[in-house]
Amino acid sequence: MEYLKELVWLIGGPQGSGVDSSASTFAIAVASGGYHIFGSREYHSNIMGEHSYYQIRASEKQAHSPVNKVHILATFENETLHIHQDSVLPGGAVLYDEATTKPEELKRKDVVWIPIHYMELIKQVAVEFGREKDTQKLAVMRNVLSVSASLAILEYPFEILARTVEAFFKAKKPKLAKINVRAAEIAYNYARDKAVNLGFNYRIKPIPTPPGERRILLNGSQAAALGKIVAGCRFQTYYPITPASDESEFLESHPEFGVVVVQCEDEISSICMAVGGAETGVRASTATSGPGFCLMVEGMGWSGINEVPVVIYDYQRAGPSTGLPTRFEQGDLKFALYAGHGDFPRIVMAPGDTEEYFYFGMDAFNYAERYQCPVIFLLDKNLANSTKTVSWFDPNQLTVDRGALLSDEELLKMVHSNGGSQNGKYKRFQFTESGISPRAVAGQEGGVFWNTGDEHNEYGHITEDPMLRLKMMEKRMGKLDLAEKEIPLHKKIKTYGASAKDADCLAVTWGSMKGPILDVLADLEKEGIKVRLLQMILMSPFPVQEMMEELNQAKLKIGVEMNYSAQLCGLIREKTGVAMDSFILKWTGRAMTRDEVRDGLRNIVKKHEKKVVLTHGA
Amino acid sequence: MALNVKEVKTEIVSDWCPGCGDFGILNAIHMAIADLGKPLHKVAVFSGIGCSGKTPHFINSYAFHTLHGRGLPFAIGAKLANPELTVLSVGGDGDGYGIGAGHFLGSARKNVDLTYIVFDNAVYGLTKGQASPTLHRNEKPKSLPMPNINDNINPLNVALCAGYTFIARGYAYDVKHLKELIKKGVEHKGFALIDVLQPCPTYNNLYTKEWFEGIEENEETGAKTKKNPRVYKLEDTGWDPVVKNPNNMEEVEHKMSKAFLKAQEWGDRIPIGVFYQIRTQDYGERLAERMPSYFKTPPAKYPYYDPKTMKPTTDVSEVLKGYQVI
Numbered sequence: 008m009e010y011l012k013e014l015v016w017l018i019g020g021p022q023g024s025g026v027d028s029s030a031s032t033f034a035i036a037v038a039s040g041g042y043h044i045f046g047s048r049e050y051h052s053n054i055m056g057e058h059s060y061y062q063i064r065a066s067e068k069q070a071h072s073p074v075n076k077v078h079i080l081a082t083f084e085n086e087t088l089h090i091h092q093d094s095v096l097p098g099g100a101v102l103y104d105e106a107t108t109k110p111e112e113l114k115r116k117d118v119v120w121i122p123i124h125y126m127e128l129i130k131q132v133a134v135e136f137g138r139e140k141d142t143q144k145l146a147v148m149r150n151v152l153s154v155s156a157s158l159a160i161l162e163y164p165f166e167i168l169a170r171t172v173e174a175f176f177k178a179k180k181p182k183l184a185k186i187n188v189r190a191a192e193i194a195y196n197y198a199r200d201k202a203v204n205l206g207f208n209y210r211i212k213p214i215p216t217p218p219g220e221r222r223i224l225l226n227g228s229q230a231a232a233l234g235k236i237v238a239g240c241r242f243q244t245y246y247p248i249t250p251a252s253d254e255s256e257f258l259e260s261h262p263e264f265g266v267v268v269v270q271c272e273d274e275i276s277s278i279c280m281a282v283g284g285a286e287t288g289v290r291a292s293t294a295t296s297g298p299g300f301c302l303m304v305e306g307m308g309w310s311g312i313n314e315v316p317v318v319i320y321d322y323q324r325a326g327p328s329t330g331l332p333t334r335f336e337q338g339d340l341k342f343a344l345y346a347g348h349g350d351f352p353r354i355v356m357a358p359g360d361t362e363e364y365f366y367f368g369m370d371a372f373n374y375a376e377r378y379q380c381p382v383i384f385l386l387d388k389n390l391a392n393s394t395k396t397v398s399w400f401d402p403n404q405l406t407v408d409r410g411a412l413l414s415d416e417e418l419l420k421m422v423h424s425n426g427g428s429q430n431g432k433y434k435r436f437q438f439t440e441s442g443i444s445p446r447a448v449a450g451q452e453g454g455v456f457w458n459t460g461d462e463h464n465e466y467g468h469i470t471e472d473p474m475l476r477l478k479m480m481e482k483r484m485g486k487l488d489l490a491e492k493e494i495p496l497h498k499k500i501k502t503y504g505a506s507a508k509d510a511d512c513l514a515v516t517w518g519s520m521k522g523p524i525l526d527v528l529a530d531l532e533k534e535g536i537k538v539r540l541l542q543m544i545l546m547s548p549f550p551v552q553e554m555m556e557e558l559n560q561a562k563l564k565i566g567v568e569m570n571y572s573a574q575l576c577g578l579i580r581e582k583t584g585v586a587m588d589s590f591i592l593k594w595t596g597r598a599m600t601r602d603e604v605r606d607g608l609r610n611i612v613k614k615h616e617k618k619v620v621l622t623h624g625a
Numbered sequence: 626m627a628l629n630v631k632e633v634k635t636e637i638v639s640d641w642c643p644g645c646g647d648f649g650i651l652n653a654i655h656m657a658i659a660d661l662g663k664p665l666h667k668v669a670v671f672s673g674i675g676c677s678g679k680t681p682h683f684i685n686s687y688a689f690h691t692l693h694g695r696g697l698p699f700a701i702g703a704k705l706a707n708p709e710l711t712v713l714s715v716g717g718d719g720d721g722y723g724i725g726a727g728h729f730l731g732s733a734r735k736n737v738d739l740t741y742i743v744f745d746n747a748v749y750g751l752t753k754g755q756a757s758p759t760l761h762r763n764e765k766p767k768s769l770p771m772p773n774i775n776d777n778i779n780p781l782n783v784a785l786c787a788g789y790t791f792i793a794r795g796y797a798y799d800v801k802h803l804k805e806l807i808k809k810g811v812e813h814k815g816f817a818l819i820d821v822l823q824p825c826p827t828y829n830n831l832y833t834k835e836w837f838e839g840i841e842e843n844e845e846t847g848a849k850t851k852k853n854p855r856v857y858k859l860e861d862t863g864w865d866p867v868v869k870n871p872n873n874m875e876e877v878e879h880k881m882s883k884a885f886l887k888a889q890e891w892g893d894r895i896p897i898g899v900f901y902q903i904r905t906q907d908y909g910e911r912l913a914e915r916m917p918s919y920f921k922t923p924p925a926k927y928p929y930y931d932p933k934t935m936k937p938t939t940d941v942s943e944v945l946k947g948y949q950v951i
Binding site: 035038039041178216220221222223224225229233236237238239241242244261262264265266267269271272273275276277279280281282283284285286287288289290291305306309369396399400402403405406407408431448449450451452453454455456457458459460461468469 | 635636637664665666667669671674679681682685686687688689690691692695697698699700701702703705706707709710727728730731732735912915916918919922923924925927929930935936937939941944945947948949950951
């Protein structure tokens with residue numbers, strides 16, 4: 008018997024058959040026993056029927072990425088068996104439906120095959136509860152059965168599972184709690200007895216956690232939405248799009264926080280409505296994905312020239328066009344940086360893990376108000392749909408910064424000193440040393456101002472005067488220089504692993520691809536390869552100085568990105584003149600796994616490979 | 626208390642062509658805002674792009690000259706974030722019924738409490754007179770190289786089908802009548818459309834002041850006589866646009882069908898006035914059903930931090946408990 012430091016479990020099945028809730032139940036049960044979870048979800052652009060799967064990594068240490076191999080594969084049908092059989096580790100187990108699986112499907116000889124007659128077990132439960140006639144309806148319980156059977160063969164305590172199943176159903180369908188707990192119990196006993204002589208030797212058991220630690224398990228969309236709520240966003244617009252809608256739906260499902268969520272007729276409306284809302288002083292935002300962001304470009308330009316704070320959450324998915332609608336890519340970086348005609352200041356930033364999805368939200372809204380410009384927050388499908396255990400969120404670590412927003416009193420005082428209290432004395436675009444004008448919002452007495460998409464004077468009225476144009480452009484664009492100066496280093500880049508001096512290589516990445524690199528730092532160090540990880544957070548304004556320092560010290564510079572053209576590396580080269588030596592890239596729509604990133608880094612350092620293209624994942 | 630019209634005007638000089646119908650509409654808006662008497666800082670005017678798009682610059686309230694066709698979403702955003710504001714949106718027919726048609730329909734379903742005034746001159750004036758969505762097929766104003774190849778839309782009928790709860794038509798040179806229409810539109814609780822017949826003296830030589838008002842010029846003497854004015858007022862015919870009981874489907878259908886037919890009248894006789902009005906729950910009221918504090922602390926006023934410490938004050942711990950595993 009071997010007690011695992013890390014267990015990997017995978018469940019697959021047709022979309023809409025309960026794969027997600029099975030995975031959640033499994034993850035919660037194991038997380039309750041002290042394990043860190045990283046759960047990644049893959050699905051088709053389809054409502055029902057296409058193959059989907061969910062991989063749960065349960066680890067004694069934090070986990071940040073999917074991996075290549077699994078200990079247990081839970082299946083109900085042949086497609087999952089066929090697609091994922093090869094990913095099972097030798098000595099691992101495959102749960103399969105003995106009623107529907109032909110013996111020739113069981114190809115692997117080095118894994119433990121655990122037959123489960125789902126319908127027979129369900130019938131047994133149905134009889135117990137006097138619901139024989141409902142057997143077909145109760146077939147969905149096979150999800151609970153597979154989770155329970157998996158935990159049984161691991162000899163993980165049934166009580167924890169029972170508690171999890173009970174809580175899960177009590178929250179959603181309380182009348183079904185009892186029957187599901189019983190189903191779990193029957194499957195647990197059945198699988199434990201079956202597995203006794205089959206030679207499955209992997210085990211897990213609850214592990215102690217630090218006293219006082221409070222841990223939550225949630226996905227990136229939920230973390231991002233909570234981040235918006237705490238940051239003060241009270242006006243959210245959206246048009247349905249995968250994978251961004253989850254965030255808006257979360258906000259709408261919590262009216263207690265007072266967030267007005269408006270579903271618009273398209274993304275053009277979404278951005279314009281958010282900007283219109285922001286004109287009244289509310290922290291306003293919209294959430295979308297690449298195709299929707301394409302439609303937002305004109306509206307964003309308007310907010311740029313009118314210096315309206317608005318925050319755009321772009322959940323990246325694989326493009327171009329509709330691309331791979333439910334798959335992952337870091338393909339929007341250059342678009343986010345350059346979208347729009349003409350020059351206007353924008354802040355572009357990318358959080359790289361679930362905590363940052365929550366905590367960096369405040370930065371996004373603070374920057375928008377402080378620098379009075381649009382902020383693009385680049386998230387991605389990978390983290391949005393992945394569940395992770397993180398420490399309890401602590402909003403007290405955060406501080407609100409409303410920039411040069413004028414209180415009602417300050418505004419009145421200001422217009423009085425400008426010559427009277429009547430309307431029209433306030434200059435919305437007043438020239439100042441910093442380039443930032445004191446900001447009034449619609450509805451405030453004395454603050455009447457004008458906005459126009461045309462070039463304008465200090466009051467906001469149209470001008471085509473060449474010298475005024477010169478000054479206004481300098482005023483607006485200068486705000487980026489100010490932001491670059493003011494934003495502290497740790498909000499621009501983060502580094503992990505080996506020190507700059509010791510490192511054999513510098514792996515430069517952004518967004519969620521920080522995860523797999525974090526996961527291999529220790530392993531590679533054991534092999535004698537010292538990796539320094541550099542995560543870029545702030546892309547615009549670009550931290551030239553800080554990046555030059557890092558790049559100049561690096562012996563070997565490796566760009567790691569989920570896109571075809573290495574967009575971040577291109578940006579770095581544009582801003583610093585420094586090119587990467589090697590690349591690890593992937594554009595299959597499936598997130599980089601820990602294992603392929605480890606192999607890729609090793610091959611680059613040891614074998615001097617120039618470009619490693621990754622392909623793992625079904 | 627009513628304001629002096631002077632207070633509502635800015636010092637910005639308009640660059641519209643002499644004789645443009647826009648002047649009449651602007652005067653009516655100025656007068657309506659003055660009559661309504663709301664403090665100007667509680668008024669917000671939005672516009673799209675085109676000649677009409679410049680309107681906000683001439684109004685001494687918060688005023689936003691936005692993007693082509695997008696005035697409505699901007700306006701809705703401001704109204705929903707701060708329902709204390711009286712919100713007007715203005716734009717041309719190309720702006721609202723062409724490039725902004727999606728918003729023209731989508732906004733109607735929300736019944737947001739604001740007033741939308743369309744400067745309808747059947748051409749794209751600022752780009753030198755191309756055919757717009759309300760120009761009829763085969764018509765050829767002097768600015769068109771060929772007769773219009775597209776059919777026109779009837780904005781009042783589209784609005785009726787889309788769900789506008791106040792539908793009216795004004796005439797740019799009947800300023801007093803238009804002023805009253807605008808006031809009614811603002812006082813209406815819900816989404817009001819006022820389509821305004823607006824002669825474009827530079828590019829549309831078909832829908833002219835003379836044509837609308839039946840003015841004929843004696844070519845010899847130059848003397849003008851008003852014979853058969855096309856434009857007439859619905860209220861002078863005893864027209865009753867208001868649905869008295871919105872729950873009475875029979876009445877709703879009856880008033881709607883009548884309005885639909887009336888809106889088709891064009892040519893020798895062109896009705897202006899309120900065609901249809903119904904009071905149904907507006908978007909703010911719908912929001913307040915979900916969030917009882919909506920009107921008290923709307924998004925623009927929602928407290929979410931301590932102004933002394935600048936620390937966020939929203940307590941999300943109940944939600945976090947739902948995710949707690951340890």
